Amino acid sequence: MSGIAMPQPDAGILARAPQIVAALRAVLPEDAVIWDPEETRAYECDALTAYRCPPLAVVLPRTTEEVAAAMRICHELRVPVVPRGAGTSLAGGALPTADSVIIATLRLREVLEIDTANRFIRVQTGVTNLSVSAELEPHGFFYAPDPSSQLACTIAGNIAMNSGGAHCLKYGVTTNNLMGATVVLPTGEVVELGGPEMGPTGLDLMGLLCGSEGQLGIVTEATLRILPRPEGARPVLIGFDGAEVAGECVARIIRSGVLPVAIEYMDDVCLRAVEAFAHAGYPDCAAVLIVEVEGSPAEIDHQIARIREIADALNPVEFRESRNADEAMAIWKGRKSAFGAMGRLGDYICLDGTVPVGQLPHTLKMIGELSRQHGLEVANVFHAGDGNMHPLILFNANKPGDLERAEAFGSDILRLCVDVGGCLTGEHGVGIEKRDLMGKQYDGPDLAIQMAVKDVFDPRWLLNPAKVFPLDASQPWREEATAR
Amino acid sequence: MIPETPSRAGLTPASEAELGALIAERFAARQPLRIAGGGTRVETGHLPGDTLSTAAISGVVTYEPGEMTLIARAGTPLDQIEAMLATEGQALAFEPADMRGVLGRNGTPTIGGVVAANASGPRRLLAGACRDHLLGLRFVDGQGRVLKNGGRVMKNVTGLDLGKLLCGAHGTLGVLTEVALKTLPHLPDRCTLGFHGVTVEEAVAIFSAALATPFEVSGAAFRDGTAWLRVEGLGPQMDYRRDRLLGLLAPREAELLDAEATLALWRELRDLAHFAGSDAPLWRVLVKPSDAPATARALQALGGEASLDWGGGLVWYCGPGGAQAVRQVAAHATLVRRGGLAGPAFPAEAPAVARLSAGLRQRFDPAGILNPGLMDQ
Numbered sequence A: 001m002s003g004i005a006m007p008q009p010d011a012g013i014l015a016r017a018p019q020i021v022a023a024l025r026a027v028l029p030e031d032a033v034i035w036d037p038e039e040t041r042a043y044e045c046d047a048l049t050a051y052r053c054p055p056l057a058v059v060l061p062r063t064t065e066e067v068a069a070a071m072r073i074c075h076e077l078r079v080p081v082v083p084r085g086a087g088t089s090l091a092g093g094a095l096p097t098a099d100s101v102i103i104a105t106l107r108l109r110e111v112l113e114i115d116t117a118n119r120f121i122r123v124q125t126g127v128t129n130l131s132v133s134a135e136l137e138p139h140g141f142f143y144a145p146d147p148s149s150q151l152a153c154t155i156a157g158n159i160a161m162n163s164g165g166a167h168c169l170k171y172g173v174t175t176n177n178l179m180g181a182t183v184v185l186p187t188g189e190v191v192e193l194g195g196p197e198m199g200p201t202g203l204d205l206m207g208l209l210c211g212s213e214g215q216l217g218i219v220t221e222a223t224l225r226i227l228p229r230p231e232g233a234r235p236v237l238i239g240f241d242g243a244e245v246a247g248e249c250v251a252r253i254i255r256s257g258v259l260p261v262a263i264e265y266m267d268d269v270c271l272r273a274v275e276a277f278a279h280a281g282y283p284d285c286a287a288v289l290i291v292e293v294e295g296s297p298a299e300i301d302h303q304i305a306r307i308r309e310i311a312d313a314l315n316p317v318e319f320r321e322s323r324n325a326d327e328a329m330a331i332w333k334g335r336k337s338a339f340g341a342m343g344r345l346g347d348y349i350c351l352d353g354t355v356p357v358g359q360l361p362h363t364l365k366m367i368g369e370l371s372r373q374h375g376l377e378v379a380n381v382f383h384a385g386d387g388n389m390h391p392l393i394l395f396n397a398n399k400p401g402d403l404e405r406a407e408a409f410g411s412d413i414l415r416l417c418v419d420v421g422g423c424l425t426g427e428h429g430v431g432i433e434k435r436d437l438m439g440k441q442y443d444g445p446d447l448a449i450q451m452a453v454k455d456v457f458d459p460r461w462l463l464n465p466a467k468v469f470p471l472d473a474s475q476p477w478r479e480e481a482t483a484r
Numbered sequence B: 001m002i003p004e005t006p007s008r009a010g011l012t013p014a015s016e017a018e019l020g021a022l023i024a025e026r027f028a029a030r031q032p033l034r035i036a037g038g039g040t041r042v043e044t045g046h047l048p049g050d051t052l053s054t055a056a057i058s059g060v061v062t063y064e065p066g067e068m069t070l071i072a073r074a075g076t077p078l079d080q081i082e083a084m085l086a087t088e089g090q091a092l093a094f095e096p097a098d099m100r101g102v103l104g105r106n107g108t109p110t111i112g113g114v115v116a117a118n119a120s121g122p123r124r125l126l127a128g129a130c131r132d133h134l135l136g137l138r139f140v141d142g143q144g145r146v147l148k149n150g151g152r153v154m155k156n157v158t159g160l161d162l163g164k165l166l167c168g169a170h171g172t173l174g175v176l177t178e179v180a181l182k183t184l185p186h187l188p189d190r191c192t193l194g195f196h197g198v199t200v201e202e203a204v205a206i207f208s209a210a211l212a213t214p215f216e217v218s219g220a221a222f223r224d225g226t227a228w229l230r231v232e233g234l235g236p237q238m239d240y241r242r243d244r245l246l247g248l249l250a251p252r253e254a255e256l257l258d259a260e261a262t263l264a265l266w267r268e269l270r271d272l273a274h275f276a277g278s279d280a281p282l283w284r285v286l287v288k289p290s291d292a293p294a295t296a297r298a299l300q301a302l303g304g305e306a307s308l309d310w311g312g313g314l315v316w317y318c319g320p321g322g323a324q325a326v327r328q329v330a331a332h333a334t335l336v337r338r339g340g341l342a343g344p345a346f347p348a349e350a351p352a353v354a355r356l357s358a359g360l361r362q363r364f365d366p367a368g369i370l371n372p373g374l375m376d377q
Helices: A011-015 A017-027 A037-043 A064-077 A129-139 A155-161 A205-209 A243-256 A268-278 A297-312 A325-336 A338-345 A357-374 A402-419 A435-441 A444-457 A471-482 B016-029 B078-086 B111-116 B162-166 B200-211 B236-249 B259-270 B289-300 B323-329 B351-364
Strands: A057-059 A081-084 A101-104 A111-115 A120-124 A178-184 A190-194 A218-225 A233-240 A262-267 A287-294 A318-321 A347-350 A378-383 A391-395 B033-036 B050-053 B060-064 B069-073 B134-140 B146-150 B175-182 B189-195 B219-223 B226-233 B255-257 B282-286 B305-309 B314-318 B334-337
Touching: A011 A017, A017 A057, A017 A064, A037 A057, A064 A081, A064 A101, A064 A178, A064 A218, A081 A155, A111 A129, A120 A129, A129 A155, A155 A218, A178 A205, A190 A205, A190 B351, A205 B162, A205 B351, A233 A243, A233 A297, A233 A325, A243 A262, A243 A287, A243 A297, A243 A357, A262 A268, A262 A325, A268 A325, A268 A338, A268 A378, A287 A297, A287 A325, A297 A318, A297 B236, A325 A338, A338 A347, A338 A378, A338 A391, A347 A402, A357 A378, A357 A402, A391 A402, A402 A435, A435 A444, A435 A471, A444 A471, A444 B146, A444 B162, A444 B351, B016 B050, B016 B134, B016 B146, B016 B175, B060 B078, B069 B078, B078 B111, B111 B175, B134 B162, B146 B162, B189 B200, B189 B236, B189 B259, B200 B219, B200 B226, B200 B236, B200 B289, B200 B305, B219 B259, B226 B236, B226 B259, B255 B259, B282 B289, B289 B305, B289 B314, B289 B323
Parallel strands: A057 A101, A081 A101, B033 B050
Antiparallel strands: A111 A120, A120 A218, A178 A190, A178 A218, A233 A287, A233 A318, A262 A287, A262 A378, A347 A391, A378 A391, B060 B069, B069 B175, B134 B146, B134 B175, B189 B226, B189 B255, B219 B226, B219 B305, B282 B314, B282 B334, B305 B314
16 A cells, blocks of 8 residues: 555444445345455456555446435445446546445446437446447447547546547547436435536536546436547657657647647657557657548548648658558557557556646656656656646556655656646546645635535535545545534 | 616726625625626626626736637637637637627627626537636635636646536626636638528438538528538638538538628627517527427417527527416526516526535525526526
């Protein structure tokens, strides 16, 4: 275990475990409640694997009603609830506490409605992100947000974390593609927010729910905006001999009016790792951009010509166009294997700060200096078009103290992101990982109003405990909540 | 037009700090305030209290075209911002309407007013609403506390997204002082296809066909028997998209409008020029596009006219129908221009949603002094 503190489990709840499980079993199907420690252990962590704790029990409902029934019991018995999608959070968003019941959405698997005339799909939220687009493919449509865990991650988790992806430069993140949500509140009450209409007419509670990291409710069904598939897409690869000039190229492309669907950035550390691992044939240089544009073949040619014009003025080391699907795949191959390639170099933690695009060169330089100070190597691979950085800090998990050093380095990078006008997290969420840094981004009153919002939805503060809000800041709220 | 109450004071604090102090005073005294930017978007004449305008909290803080980011104080005139963005070939992609014609006002629309109303015009169909372009904000809550949320970067999931709540809250949760917005390239080439002599059913069918293509139709509106589609692009992109759409919708014949005529037409459609200069009640109804024809016909049966935007997702109804009759057809109708009608402008919410909304209002504005009676009922 490492530096992020979790509260002591409530001994009273632990002592009542058999009664709590019995109460859940009384209202749920036999196989929907897991209590056996052998089985609950599978839920002890998410993708932030340095932190683990088996929950008291796990509930696997199949319907909104079952989620509501479980929530009602937990509310009545004052048991904390940890919502969980596929457990792919990199921020510890689904980390249990020993006194909590996990309510997982992974059996909520039904596609409820596909309506291409009105351009939406309605699903239960346990479906995976990728399967939504797969469902839509025969209709010529797709669902835009594409987090890199899309094979595994669920729509419930995407909504809770407001997930992004490589293509959000053009299509936006989850909140921009979510039209409606069926939400189970902590009391067990079910509310419908939004729908297939382009609302809202009152306060945008659905917008508030999206990205609330399971602090306000569990979304069991969602209406998602769907888009017609583009005719085609093609990437180009541009190599530069400096981070600064690569950053300048990003800004000039954006300014030119060409709006690529993705602009990805890889630095030299990442490029060398990727080359050794995937042999993608990338140039050996300081920075590579992969820029993808969409449209008909002629439209793509026109946009690529504009990008070439912009890049040429900045003396690139290489400008590689893909002329066919194989060449396109070759360009993406290295980027897509980047995380795997980095994993071969050792353990790493993946950060997620965002900075203003104009601050990219400066931020990269400062990260290099921090890397020397902390004595740990860092690689940069990220979505450059929107300034969402993913520095990967390399460390050795078997070396005592190394994880702590990596975490300290990571905290310094995130503070740097805030200092240059950015934020702590662009798409992974706060979870426990960035919880104690929230004070860097928000002053006391800014955090207090967010906690006041949680108070309205979750008056007993039972949902997803010890996440998002620093424990010292939330303590008075939690204490007051126990009296309710 | 609704007459101003003569005894109302007009308050125009010159800074965020001044605004904070002023609201703190009103909070202590439990005195209501009518919140406005330029006072051009929402009818608040029936609400109690002095008028508080953010018009003097004005000025662009930062504009970074290469980052597609704009930060401006709430009172900054919208036309000043639009002119500045145009010099860089950019725009607010959600195309906020100018409601002065429809509401018979002559104030100056502000960027804060746009955000407070989540004002989103025809391009919402493609680009999303104002709330989708809001990156961060600063505001003063009902106790006079200066607060912030979000930031200036395009991807940000740090904490709860209060921007979504404030955007479209019409000042009832807090008074905006500064907003950060995403700007987008304004594609230089554009044209419009006009399909004349079509029914409302045919119009929605045309929209659905066009919007199922990847040709990024950026406007789909219907009025007076004509369905209009706006096509944009970069260089040869627009010609290609136009020709493909014409092919798809053949044998229907379309009138073609050039770039200049397109600009003028969509400005009129955006600003509801066809419903300006009238005193009749004007309603805004959000529907599933395929429900638009039936809704429009049922509303027209009450007398008056209906038009469509957002590919049928938005029905405007201007006519003498009473509030109860209109809401019987469209439960979620919002009354934009009262035209003498009494009662709430916003539709009733489901009890659980109303309770959450009321709970939020109570936390942001515990004394109920910010536009009380506007959105709550």
